Amino acid sequence: MTVIAVTSGEPAGIGPDICLALAAKAFPARLVVLGDRGLLAERAAALGVTLDGLDIRHVPLRGPCVAGRLDVANARYVLELLDVALAGCQSGEFAAMVTAPLHKGVINDAGIAFTGHTEYLAGKTDTRRVVMMLAGAGLRVALATTHLPLKDVAAAITPAELETTLRILHADLRAKFGFARPRILVAGLNPHAGEGGHMGREEIDVIVPVLEKLRREDMELVGPLPADTLFTKNVLAGSHAQLAMYHDQGLAVLKYAAFDEGINVTLGLPIIRTSVDHGTALDLAGSGRASPSSLFAAVEAAIDMARRSA
Numbered sequence: 297m298t299v300i301a302v303t304s305g306e307p308a309g310i311g312p313d314i315c316l317a318l319a320a321k322a323f324p325a326r327l328v329v330l331g332d333r334g335l336l337a338e339r340a341a342a343l344g345v346t347l348d349g350l351d352i353r354h355v356p357l358r359g360p361c362v363a364g365r366l367d368v369a370n371a372r373y374v375l376e377l378l379d380v381a382l383a384g385c386q387s388g389e390f391a392a393m394v395t396a397p398l399h400k401g402v403i404n405d406a407g408i409a410f411t412g413h414t415e416y417l418a419g420k421t422d423t424r425r426v427v428m429m430l431a432g433a434g435l436r437v438a439l440a441t442t443h444l445p446l447k448d449v450a451a452a453i454t455p456a457e458l459e460t461t462l463r464i465l466h467a468d469l470r471a472k473f474g475f476a477r478p479r480i481l482v483a484g485l486n487p488h489a490g491e492g493g494h495m496g497r498e499e500i501d502v503i504v505p506v507l508e509k510l511r512r513e514d515m516e517l518v519g520p521l522p523a524d525t526l527f528t529k530n531v532l533a534g535s536h537a538q539l540a541m542y543h544d545q546g547l548a549v550l551k552y553a554a555f556d557e558g559i560n561v562t563l564g565l566p567i568i569r570t571s572v573d574h575g576t577a578l579d580l581a582g583s584g585r586a587s588p589s590s591l592f593a594a595v596e597a598a599i600d601m602a603r604r605s606a
């Protein structure tokens with residue numbers, strides 16, 4: 297049977313709450329929830345649910361935990377959940393890992409440089425380049441750059457990086473999603489995709505040459521398109537994925553359209569990793585108001601991908 301690891305994430309956030317909800321739903325796989333058993337039992341009591349039916353791999357907290365209150369003492373615990381899941385994926389114990397949200401800020405406050413699961417897992421698997429993609433409501437929004445300050449975005453979009461991003465996206469749309477000939481829409485960086493060079497030259501100097509090169513390899517790439525209209529119905533028609541140049545150019549649209557049912561997938565990794573499309577929602581931890589739908593969708597997507605790659 298397919299076995300999937302689910303990391304319960306930041307203990308003060310809604311990760312434990314939504315993991316508890318997994319017990320009430322049937323999945324065509326065995327799910328192993330990684331987390332502190334006492335924490336999960338405490339949260340279950342607060343929510344009026346039981347641990348029955350939840351397969352828990354105990355990883356001990358490093359410090360006490362109060363719902364809604366971050367504590368740097370548990371930063372190492374959060375990373376240990378990832379390490380245990382990753383080791384299980386690498387050994388073959390797990391077919392995939394699904395991650396509940398963690399809090400990037402508190403991990404950095406603990407003195408550990410950290411930008412996200414995506415970059416962490418790339419580093420831990422010695423993968424030079426991965427691609428973040430969020431999917432939901434029929435969209436598959438991949439990002440040319442991820443967690444970096446806006447002022448650094450333009451410099452990070454080099455021909456080599458963009459080419460690699462498109463190659464990974466194209467390959468994984470085929471391998472992990474089963475699209476034989478993916479049609480990818482590519483956004484420009486600047487307003488109106490640069491307005492012919494009058495509002496920025498990245499389209500002319502970087503994006504167009506990369507698209508032309510890859511089209512010669514028969515990739516179906518459309519763009520660079522003005523990002524403000526890329527996500528309109530007519531432009532989207534027939535596309536399998538959309539490449540945004542930076543985090544909020546693509547994810548604001550995706551989360552508007554699909555928050556609560558969207559998933560996050562790391563493309564280009566040697567293992568399968570999916571995640572929720574939301575954060576730690578500290579305001580909702582222990583309240584019973586956190587929706588587990590995105591986690592359910594992430595688990596289902598991981599199972600699908602595991603089957604496809606088996």
Ligand SMILES: NC(=O)c1ccc[n+]([C@@H]2O[C@H](COP(=O)([O-])OP(=O)(O)OC[C@H]3O[C@@H](n4cnc5c(N)ncnc54)[C@H](O)[C@@H]3O)[C@@H](O)[C@H]2O)c1
Nearest residue numbers: 396397398399400401571572574575576577579580586587
């Ligand atoms: N996959 C991840 O690990 C992941 C993803 C996104 C953000 N984050 C991190 O989460 C932290 C908080 O981020 P944020 O405040 O920007 O975003 P957030 O998603 O935690 O919260 C945004 C809003 O959405 C609500 N919300 C979030 N998830 C919900 C759910 N499942 N059900 C109902 N309502 C929900 C919250 O209450 C809040 O009002 C940050 O440290 C961020 O980096 C982690």
Ligand SMILES: N[C@H](C(=O)O)[C@H](O)COP(=O)(O)O
Nearest residue numbers: 412413414415560571573574
């Ligand atoms: N960029 C993601 C989002 O906004 O949903 C999120 O921060 C999670 O990223 P990682 O999967 O790299 O932690």
